[in-house]
Amino acid sequence: MVKSKLEQDIIDALEAVAPEHGIDIVDVEIVGATKAPCVRVRIDRLDGEGISLDEVTAQNAWVSDAVEKLDPISGSYTLEVSSPGMARPLRRPSDFERYIGSAVELVTTATEGRRKFKGTIAATDEQAVTLELEDGEQVSIPHGDVKKCALKPVYDFKGGKGDK
Structure with missing residues (x-):
């Protein structure tokens, strides 16, 4: 990062x-x-x-x-x-590994094309993180190009209150 x-x-x-x-x-x-x-x-x-x-x-x-x-x-x-809070920042390859399958919002340093991505961490290694975007497309982003990445919090307002 x-x-x-x-x-x-x-x-x-x-x-x-x-x-x-x-x-x-x-x-x-x-x-x-x-x-x-x-x-x-x-x-x-x-x-x-x-x-x-x-x-x-x-x-x-x-x-x-x-x-x-x-x-x-x-x-x-x-x-x-x-504390890191619900929108926990991810900065190391081990952070991405720990949260495979989690939804994230990621910003890259790229100056051409797309800079912001929303999706799920599909895979990661020491060089890059692969996201499955909301439209199903997969994109691989080198860790060195990640400017900011945080878990996307999931709020459950129904928990324990029944289905009303």
Whole structure:
């Protein structure tokens, strides 16, 4: 996945210490104004179980220390540490492997033709991810061309309430 150098530097610094805490760094992105940006760090448990709000809170201190030690932004910034949420970002080949069969929304860096895709992850390897699009067409996209990809949440409003 395409990341800015600053985002990748933060990911590298966090991934160096995350396993000691049983944490997986899902994604890092820098958003907002240039003068006071927000460094958004999404974490999950390394064992694959979902992370609770209490666990996110407990991990906040070492994440903050690691980012502060790197000193990535010269001025003030906000650090936001959160769970990946339902629209979980996918950035590594192993993320795509874990979610084969799941619906995603993907944006590529391609400047010609189509850049946005909606579909289901049909297959993946170290070089590319193959999506089955909503119209049945299959497309293979090199991981290096993926700018952004996230699971497409499925909301079930009928669960447990009967068929009304």
